[in-house]
Amino acid sequence: MVMNHRGKVIAGGAVIGICVMAAGLWYSSRPRTPEPVPVGMSCDMGISAAKADRKTSAVSTQPSSNESLELSDAGSAGSGATAQPGPAPDGMVWISGGEFWMGADEFPDAQPWHRVVVNGFWMDKTEVTNEQFEQFVKATAYVTVAERTPRAEDFPGAPPENLVAGSVVFSPPDHPVKLNNHFQWWSYVKGADWRHPEGPTSRIDNRRKYPVVHIAYEDALAYAKWAEKRLPTEAEFEFAQRGGLDRKPYAWGDEFMPGGRHMANTFQGHFPDKNLQEDGHAAAAPVASFLPNAYGLYDMAGNVWEWTSDWYRHDYYRMLTAEGPLVRNPQGPADSFDPSEPGVKKKVHKGGSFLCTDQYCARYIAGGRGKGEPDTGTNHLGFRLVRDAESLRKGT
Numbered sequence: 395m396v397m398n399h400r401g402k403v404i405a406g407g408a409v410i411g412i413c414v415m416a417a418g419l420w421y422s423s424r425p426r427t428p429e430p431v432p433v434g435m436s437c438d439m440g441i442s443a444a445k446a447d448r449k450t451s452a453v454s455t456q457p458s459s460n461e462s463l464e465l466s467d468a469g470s471a472g473s474g475a476t477a478q479p480g481p482a483p484d485g486m487v488w489i490s491g492g493e494f495w496m497g498a499d500e501f502p503d504a505q506p507w508h509r510v511v512v513n514g515f516w517m518d519k520t521e522v523t524n525e526q527f528e529q530f531v532k533a534t535a536y537v538t539v540a541e542r543t544p545r546a547e548d549f550p551g552a553p554p555e556n557l558v559a560g561s562v563v564f565s566p567p568d569h570p571v572k573l574n575n576h577f578q579w580w581s582y583v584k585g586a587d588w589r590h591p592e593g594p595t596s597r598i599d600n601r602r603k604y605p606v607v608h609i610a611y612e613d614a615l616a617y618a619k620w621a622e623k624r625l626p627t628e629a630e631f632e633f634a635q636r637g638g639l640d641r642k643p644y645a646w647g648d649e650f651m652p653g654g655r656h657m658a659n660t661f662q663g664h665f666p667d668k669n670l671q672e673d674g675h676a677a678a679a680p681v682a683s684f685l686p687n688a689y690g691l692y693d694m695a696g697n698v699w700e701w702t703s704d705w706y707r708h709d710y711y712r713m714l715t716a717e718g719p720l721v722r723n724p725q726g727p728a729d730s731f732d733p734s735e736p737g738v739k740k741k742v743h744k745g746g747s748f749l750c751t752d753q754y755c756a757r758y759i760a761g762g763r764g765k766g767e768p769d770t771g772t773n774h775l776g777f778r779l780v781r782d783a784e785s786l787r788k789g790t
């Protein structure tokens with residue numbers, strides 16, 4: 395057992411603490427197919443958390459149909475919606491805000507369903523691309539976390555050979571493996587960063603419109619400051635992701651593949667060894683390769699996970715519902731707690747990625763939650779930004 399430069403235990407070239415973890419299968423209560431659909435329980439260090447949550451969250455807390463009839467639908471028509479305040483900034487769309495149901499049946503940490511109001515905001519239509527991030531780097535000479543050589547004093551006890559710049563890359567085995575050992579498909583790769591998504595020999599020259607990846611939380615904040623935007627809250631992301639639909643399983647509706655058409659970049663085949671890429675993409679896809687949702691937003695499910703500004707707690711929704719029937723502009727909990735890795739602070743990721751499959755993760759489902767340490771990027775994690783209406787009115 396050795397420590398990597400992020401201070402995590404590594405073994406066999408893999409890193410503990412990174413997304414995608416099988417945790418057995420359970421069965422969704424959502425009646426959208428004749429047979430129950432097996433979906434994965436967790437998406438990073440999830441075994442203990444998922445088992446613990448399953449015991450406490452076995453009963454769906456989705457509101458009854460009577461309750462839902464008494465409340466407005468989600469979306470622009472819901473209470474709290476505000477009209478577009480002016481011309482749209484380049485590449486952004488106005489999200490009017492309003493009241494909606496937030497949550498998901500499939501995941502214990504996305505329960506219970508609860509009623510939320512968010513104010514209107516501008517949102518990037520797509521994930522931030524390599525091209526856009528390069529403009530930022532050229533303007534600011536910014537160096538991302540993955541590109542920085544770690545300092546020994548920040549990682550006491552780490553062997554010098556592990557104090558190298560790099561990031562975590564999906565490195566699938568060429569044979570079927572048990573899904574309870576994510577060591578077999580995540581590797582810490584020296585020299586992997588946003589310019590070299592799979593390692594030093596990989597390039598982004600022909601990936602200008604692909605989402606930038608290997609972005610740590612502080613990298614996203616730095617870009618946001620330069621772009622005069624900010625990261626969305628988890629509630630803002632989910633409101634936007636649902637596109638005005640009320641408690642639908644997908645950002646586009648009820649069916650995963652309406653008319654047999656792939657609506658998002660996910661994983662088909664046998665995870666992790668056999669990617670059939672039936673949706674046309676084995677890894678990240680150029681942004682906007684799939685249809686937008688009803689709000690004109692692309693890749694709000696699949697492609698790459700996206701940072702939000704909220705801290706992650708598995709029980710945050712339970713905390714919110716204890717406070718009252720309606721939550722306004724939630725900003726996330728004050729602290730972070732993930733039962734699968736107590737003591738490790740994590741931010742919420744949303745949207746799922748090209749690695750999500752119903753075999754283990756399925757977090758392309760609307761309302762699904764991911765999580766990750768602020769200092770850790772991967773090649774399936776990026777971001778997009780939002781902007782408040784007020785910032786435009788001030789002329790910024």
Ligand SMILES: [Ca+2]
Nearest residue numbers: 659660673675
């Ligand atoms: Ca795919």
